[in-house]
Amino acid sequence: MDNMQIAITGANSAVGTALLRHVAGREELRAVAAVRRPEALAGLPSSARITGRLLDYGRPETLRDVLAGAGCVVHLAGVLFESGRTSYQSANVDTTHALVDAALEAGMPRIVFVSSLGADPRSPNGYYRSKGEAEGLVTGAGIGAAIIRTPLLLGPETAGGRALLRDAARGSVRVLGGGAHLLQPLDVEDLCRAILRWCSNSAPGARTCELVGPTALSQRDLLQRTARLLGNDLTVRTMPIGVAKLAARCAGLLRPGGLTPAVIDVITAAETVRRNADADLGIELTPLADTLERLVEASRR
Numbered sequence: 487m488d489n490m491q492i493a494i495t496g497a498n499s500a501v502g503t504a505l506l507r508h509v510a511g512r513e514e515l516r517a518v519a520a521v522r523r524p525e526a527l528a529g530l531p532s533s534a535r536i537t538g539r540l541l542d543y544g545r546p547e548t549l550r551d552v553l554a555g556a557g558c559v560v561h562l563a564g565v566l567f568e569s570g571r572t573s574y575q576s577a578n579v580d581t582t583h584a585l586v587d588a589a590l591e592a593g594m595p596r597i598v599f600v601s602s603l604g605a606d607p608r609s610p611n612g613y614y615r616s617k618g619e620a621e622g623l624v625t626g627a628g629i630g631a632a633i634i635r636t637p638l639l640l641g642p643e644t645a646g647g648r649a650l651l652r653d654a655a656r657g658s659v660r661v662l663g664g665g666a667h668l669l670q671p672l673d674v675e676d677l678c679r680a681i682l683r684w685c686s687n688s689a690p691g692a693r694t695c696e697l698v699g700p701t702a703l704s705q706r707d708l709l710q711r712t713a714r715l716l717g718n719d720l721t722v723r724t725m726p727i728g729v730a731k732l733a734a735r736c737a738g739l740l741r742p743g744g745l746t747p748a749v750i751d752v753i754t755a756a757e758t759v760r761r762n763a764d765a766d767l768g769i770e771l772t773p774l775a776d777t778l779e780r781l782v783e784a785s786r787r
C-alpha cells in the first residue's frame with residue numbers, strides 16, 4: 487500500500503481499536519480516528535500516525551474535518567444492542583447517511599463499511615434491516631465502496647470475545663437453544679487486514695462480500711474448546727429460545743433495548759456463507775485455535 491491516510495468512524499470500537507494497532511504498526515499508514523465523546527478521544531492510542539478527532543454526525547463540518555486529506559473512510563459506528571439513547575436508526579442508518587453525504591461532498595474516493603451477515607433492507611428483524619438500509623446508502627452513493635459482512639468477531643476487545651471468555655470460565659452456563667447454531671467466528675485481526683486491503687483497492691463501483699472465519703462449529707463446541715484452553719470443566723445447559731424471547735419481551739416493557747427478541751434471532755442465526763471472501767482478498771485466515779489461544783492469553787495479562 488502506498489502512503490495513505492484513512493479516516494475511521496467509531497474508532498474507539500473494538501474493531502477500531504484493533505485497526506488502529508495495525509495503523510500504528512505500519513509505516514505507510516496514517517489515520518484520523520473519529521469518536522463522538524471526549525472520554526473516547528482521551529482513550530485513543532497515542533501514535534504519531536494517529537490523529538484523534540471529535541465527531542458530531544449532526545454537524546457536517548465535523549465530518550468534513552475528519553475526511554479532509556483521507557484516501558478512504560472506514561465506517562465502524564454501529565450497534566447490535568439498542569438502548570434508551572441509541573437506536574438502530576440513529577446508530578446504523580443515520581450515521582451512515584451523514585457519512586455518505588459528507589463523503590460525496592468531499593470527493594472521497596472510497597468507503598469501507600463493516601456490515602453484518604444477514605443484512606437486508608427488507609428483513610423483519612430491525613438490526614438486519616438497519617444494516618441493509620445502511621448498505622444501500624453506501625452502494626447507492628456512486629463512490630468506490632466495499633461492504634464487508636461479518637459474523638461473530640473474536641478479539642480481546644470484542645463483545646463476543648469477552649462474552650466467550652466469561653462464559654467459558656464458569657462451572658456451568660445456560661445458552662440459547664443449547665448453543666446448537668453454527669458459528670464461523672472471524673478473528674478481528676483478519677477483518678483489519680481485509681479492511682486495509684479494500685482501502686487500497688482502487689476498483690470502481692461497490693462490492694459486497696462476506697468474510698467469515700476458517701472453522702464452522704456450534705456455539706456449544708466453541709464454548710467447550712475455550713473452556714478446555716482455560717483448564718476449566720464446563721457444563722453447557724439449554725435456555726429454550728422461546729422462553730428467552732418471552733423474557734426479553736417482558737423486560738422490554740420496563741427498559742428498551744438490551745437483549746431483545748431481534749438480538750436473540752441475530753445471535754442464534756447460522757453463520758454460513760455461500761462464498762467466503764478470504765481467497766478473493768488474498769487473506770490467509772487465522773486458524774481458530776490461534777485466535778482462541780490469543781484470547782485466553784490476553785485474558786491472563
Ligand SMILES: NC(=O)c1ccc[n+]([C@@H]2O[C@H](COP(=O)([O-])OP(=O)(O)OC[C@H]3O[C@@H](n4cnc5c(N)ncnc54)[C@H](OP(=O)(O)O)[C@@H]3O)[C@@H](O)[C@H]2O)c1
Pocket residue numbers: 495496497498499500501502521522523526543561562563564565566571572573576577578581600601602603636637638639640644645646
Ligand atoms: N462485534 C461483532 O461481532 C460485529 C459483528 C458484525 C458486525 N459488526 C459491526 O462492526 C462495527 C464495529 O463493531 P464493534 O463490535 O467493534 O463495535 P463496538 O465496540 O460496539 O463500538 C460501537 C461504536 O459505535 C459507536 N456508536 C454507537 N451508537 C452510536 C450512535 N448512535 N451514533 C454514533 N456512533 C455510535 C460507538 O461510540 P460510543 O463509544 O461513543 O458509544 C462505538 O464507537 C459495528 O458497525 C458493528 O455493528 C460487529
